[in-house]
Amino acid sequence: MTAKKSPSTLSPLAPKRFAKLPALAGVEVQAMASGSRYRGRDDLVLLRFSKTTTVAGVFTSSKMPSAAVDLSRAHLAGGKARALVVNAGNANAFTGKAGAKAALDTAKGAAKLVDCKPSDVFIASTGVIGEDLDPAPLVAALHQGAGKSDWLDAARAIMTTDTFPKLVTRKAKFDKQEITLNAIAKGSGMIAPDMATLLAFVFTDASVPAGVLQKLLAEANGQSLNCVTVDGDTSTSDTCLMFATGDKKLGGAPLRSLDDKRLAPLRAALADLMQDLAVQVASDGEGVSKLITIDVAGAENDAAARQIGLAIGNSPLVKTAVAGEDANWGRIVMAIGKSGEAAERDRLSIDIGGVQVARKGRAVAGYDERPVAKHMRGAHVHIRVDVGVQVKSKNKAKGQARIWASDLTHGYIDINADYRS
């Protein structure tokens, strides 16, 4: 029951160069090899945080959460973090009491090293489901430590079927100071948006109380990682955690609300950073050949717009049509129809690559197919639908959303017909 090596052809949508993340006050990064599953690569990351670090998190909505998710969700209650341990290769999911003990033993091992309470340690695990995780080699590797690691090493160490490491950084103003936001993520399959949709970790040197940090993260996540879909499958392990080390402090009254004006630059930078991560994840969807960006307007509300966008982005028929470079908008109509959300057939319009192909519930007679065909041959496909819902007094409903999806190709089948995840 060993994981076969997955095809590792680099995604055609991989960035030309990876973001170079600066050091971040209050975070120490170490990547190492536990030897648990993979050979010749790092598979374990330890991040140590300063004593003032607060934490926020969103997790998979799966009813079958992994032991790591159970543990980190419980530890979130304290609002403080001193360490994060991430291992790749074994998800420690569906492993019963032994799995819960393995997660706790890993946290205890890290706590000893960092000199903190186990409840200040967070764990995320990704990889095969249903195999016992032996915490001993993880704890041994943690204690043995590593040489100098950088953010790129950490992003690489948490990869499974990813074909490229995912990193992003932003600067923002925080009162008169400049703060940094760094993030790393992994995920390329079993990704569908239902709370955090993959492993993603965001770090900032700002000082933000845990309660406000949680709201910040939930908001940004809702418009980024929760809007990505590769195959509609939801992992047992999806975790997004945000750590604020508290190095840069605000003057004046403590932060209490998301709407505090002093937070606005951080809030905007976080939204931007997480959307960048979301695009990176969709761009590494298993077997991806094209990134599909879907904009939905005219829905009953934003949540309905998101559901409609996901119905389009998850539809195997839409995804295969995009892979085949076919501007098959009939399948987009089908997907909207099955979403279950309000949509007005006879007011529906669809644009592909900026060209309106359907309007008021039927094809646009004699639209120019050439720019559409050219757009479909590119690596970035843009679909825009207006579902034409009307509210009271015949005003147009204003619900909107943006979804990022990968297409469905032979590569997806190749990867998943023989990789045991």
Add this chain to the structure above:
Amino acid sequence: MTAKKSPSTLSPLAPKRFAKLPALAGVEVQAMASGSRYRGRDDLVLLRFSKTTTVAGVFTSSKMPSAAVDLSRAHLAGGKARALVVNAGNANAFTGKAGAKAALDTAKGAAKLVDCKPSDVFIASTGVIGEDLDPAPLVAALHQGAGKSDWLDAARAIMTTDTFPKLVTRKAKFDKQEITLNAIAKGSGMIAPDMATLLAFVFTDASVPAGVLQKLLAEANGQSLNCVTVDGDTSTSDTCLMFATGDKKLGGAPLRSLDDKRLAPLRAALADLMQDLAVQVASDGEGVSKLITIDVAGAENDAAARQIGLAIGNSPLVKTAVAGEDANWGRIVMAIGKSGEAAERDRLSIDIGGVQVARKGRAVAGYDERPVAKHMRGAHVHIRVDVGVQVKSKNKAKGQARIWASDLTHGYIDINADYRS
């Protein structure tokens, strides 16, 4: 914008021989070629019914129903039918007012031929979405008529990407008489259960009032065609109609309830017939290499069990694992977890091919992988899950369902990356 010829490799799960359907009193079958889209094959079916014929129907839940669905749904109110017209190649969906007129004109043309009201004519259309349907060649072909057709001709004429025609017949007792049930269906992609999941037509010579017929059909459909999934996509055109010609009458009081004992043999035969159709449809899923039968037990109720079964049957990761002959039950756990229905992780058990591979929330230590691997190499894969929900007083919940699904292969991509449907 022409439909390319789809790959037509016969499904490896196609029946060795097709059912031979007997004549059915009160139904006349004609298959013909309208020349609308396909060349060298029939693409149009006319069924004429005797004057005593009652009708029942279930339709797609899509918010973007085709003009044919709109028309047939409206005509159902009368409870009577004199003709059914089915065309393949153009779904007459998302065609605006012109589409509604095309459907009505087709019904009027058939009504003239059959000498009935247009509202006693039912229409079903399947094929490409978003192209105007010209009713003239259809009406002309109807009036020109055809030579002698049989049920197999009709089943063939309504095919699109199907690789084999779908027919089934059953006999049942109806008081002291013997009645016949015949059915034909089409559908191999864009099939997901949300009301009728494809085009399916059931005929019987029994006399059943429309109200009771509707209940009979809805019940049987809920445990058959509504439990099939190929790709989770729901067509704009899904239609299942049942016609009872009234040739064989019951003595005694009129039928009023589904629970009338005189109905029991018909009810059982209908359930059996429609499950046969459901298996045929899943066995012709686009690109199918294996038929997956999923039994769910221990769910909160039957509806929850069905949702869980569909989450498994729709999961791209489960479907590709089956295609790859990998007994990857971790992905089954994932799919159960994402269904949103109640399930007890730590009481969950999973059988594959009759071998228990997971029990009480973890792998069965040292189970014999050989019979499981052998089972996975076969054409019929059987997955059984018990989600272990407990109800009051610690009794096991009794919700159960059976779902039929196809696997996800390179063939699906081949068919859908370049067929415009």
